[in-house]
Amino acid sequence: QVQLVESGGGLVQAGGSLRLSCLASGRIFDLGTMGWYRQAPGKQRELVATISSGGGTNYAGSVKDRFTISRDNAKNTVFLQMNSLEPEDSALYYCNARRIGSLYWGQGTQVTVSS
Numbered sequence: 001q002v003q004l005v006e007s008g009g010g011l012v013q014a015g016g017s018l019r020l021s022c023l024a025s026g027r028i029f030d031l032g033t034m035g036w037y038r039q040a041p042g043k044q045r046e047l048v049a050t051i052s053s054g055g056g057t058n059y060a061g062s063v064k065d066r067f068t069i070s071r072d073n074a075k076n077t078v079f080l081q082m083n084s085l086e087p088e089d090s091a092l093y094y095c096n097a098r099r100i101g102s103l104y105w106g107q108g109t110q111v112t113v114s115s
Contacts, residue, residue, distance in 0.1 A: 002026045002104040004095045009109030012085055016113070020080040022095030022106060032098045034071060034078045038091035038111075045094070049080060063089075085113045 008020040024031065035050030035058075049069040050058045057069055068081040078095060090113045095106040 002028055002031065002097055002099070002102075004097055004104055004106035006093065006095045006106045006109040009093060009111045011112045011114065014086055014113055014115050016085050017081070017083045018085065018111060020082065020093055020095075020109060020111075022078045022080075024076045024078075024097060028076055028097075030099055032100070034095070034097045036069065036078075036080045036093055037096055038089075038093045039108075040091040043091075048093070050096075051078065082111070085111075087113045087115045089113050 003025045005023045006020060008018060010018060012018055020036065033050050033052045036048040037045050038048050039045040047060050048063055049067055051069045051071045055071065059067065066082065066084045070079045090111060092108040093111050094108045097104045
């Protein structure tokens with residue numbers, strides 16, 4: 001099993017920045033791609049960004065050039081640096097980790113951007 005714990009969410013004004021962290025614990029030695037997803041009230045959960053075990057990244061078009069995903073394998077942590085935040089970025093942000101045959105989710109951290 002893998003446990004994922006997100007942190008770093010909060011309330012920020014439009015144009016501001018936040019850095020989310022996701023700490024993985026448990027059976028983590030063979031984790032593959034990790035990522036961030038978000039879900040706003042009344043909307044489906046959507047991809048924000050992913051990063052492979054080798055460091056390859058993928059971003060949703062709406063956050064590209066504003067958000068940066070990174071991974072510190074030594075600290076078992078994935079980060080999401082979010083700059084130039086917009087009210088539309090307000091959502092519950094979830095960390096996700098994959099292993100062949102398994103998918104793991106954290107409990108989420110709330111991000112609220114005021115206009």
